[in-house]
Amino acid sequence: MKIKKFLLIILLSISLYPQTLFADEAKMIKGLEIFNETAGCAACHILKAAGSEGNIGPNLDTVEGLSYNSVMDIVTHGLGVMPAFGEDEILTKDQIDIISFYVANSVGK
């Protein structure tokens, strides 16, 4: 019984893993595109993983406690000179989800 359960978990993991991986990979690729081009984040922020050197807002690699939620919050509502990409409908909800995922998974890399 235990062996069957174990095999089932292995099988499920194998079948789901590539899907998750591909979804994450697609998000990272799309996120980089939004960061450097669509939203122009690169113009204002350093993010080593994106090769950006903007010097208006903070260097994202140095921001303490940066997370998916904190990026989403700030991208949606803006701060100071940073536009409110969500409130002002500059980016769609999907794009904000992707850029938040991308930045949160790119800082410090």
Next chain:
Amino acid sequence: MKKKLKKLKKLNLSRRNFLAGTATLAGIAATASVAPITIANANHSEGKKGLPDFISWKDRNALIVHSDKGIETHRSAIGESLVTPNRNIYIRNNMPTMTDEQIGNRMDWKVSIEGVKNPKTFTIAQLQKLGHETMATILQCSGNGRGFFKHKPRGSQWKTGAAACVLWTGVPMKTVVDACGGINGDAVYMTSAGVDHEPTGLDPKKAMIERSVPKKVFKDAMLAWEMNGVPLPNAHGGPLRMVTPGYFGINNVKHLGKVAFTTKESSVKYMKKSYRISPIGKKGSQYPSCWEMPVKSWITRPTDETGTVRAGKVQIVGVAMGGTKKVRSVKVSVDGGNSWKKAKFIGPNLGKYAWRQFVLETNLSAGTYNLASLASNGPDRQPELRMENRRGYAHNGWRDHSVNITVV
């Protein structure tokens, strides 16, 4: 995936360089509706000491790095000799610090004075002939204490260290106004504008730091070129900064280019939309701007930063400020506010806009204690609780600022 991303990064970088070369960035220009920009040279890469290059001269051990543009002073490092050393002073910049190259010859830096009988432009060299004064004020970020708010407002999570007591040297604004024949009769505000947005090429309406304060502020204000005995560092707004005593840091405009006496508040984003104290979930220019600082105090030693506290005689020390009024008294509690004892002010009194140091000598036996301080400027005293607001501004509640210590 790494290979793909690397390839894409290279591709995008070459495209970005091309776009920058043509002085436009498609993304931000098209989507964010701001002026086309060129990429500014990064001057804030991490230096050897773990601080950004533009402030590599600061004391890393005295500072908490929230980001390369939001750097806080440790609670125990604001200085126990009244004035905060420059190397320990916090950094909060809305625009990149201007470089020596961008500033040029400091004596040739210009500031224009408008809304006066005879509008004029002065260089620093000319201002230095006009008058000379030194004064002490508290520089404090509007969001100092934001880190205590439970709803996690956006922005640096400062606790106590976005504040400093500073000696400024410069020319009194009143002297400058007199040299221009006085203020135009219908002016209501003194509006100061920085020029640090100019190298970025961003739309001034969105990026310019232009702040209006009530006209009366000019009577005690200063155009400062020196900070704690040295030429005003670029990172703190050199070579010339507006100092508005008793008013939050944002009104002390850095890299000052213009002072105008105006009938209306500035219409830039940093005046109209930002720095408004609104209820959580609400925003708008109908809410009060971050102007006058409220009465406030906090204990700097002992805290969890200052090491083991031995049972016996203990000196509880801290700083207290009255905002725009003289601070009158401070009380200290060692039992979470159940009982209070009057603390003693020590050290020189540098005027109502500086903070006062206080000390309470007491005996503590082994155990745990909650230490709190409560300042009063006469009409106002610190409330127990924070004033909840959307962006976490103007926190002066004593309970959040209290510290827990263990005595052994």
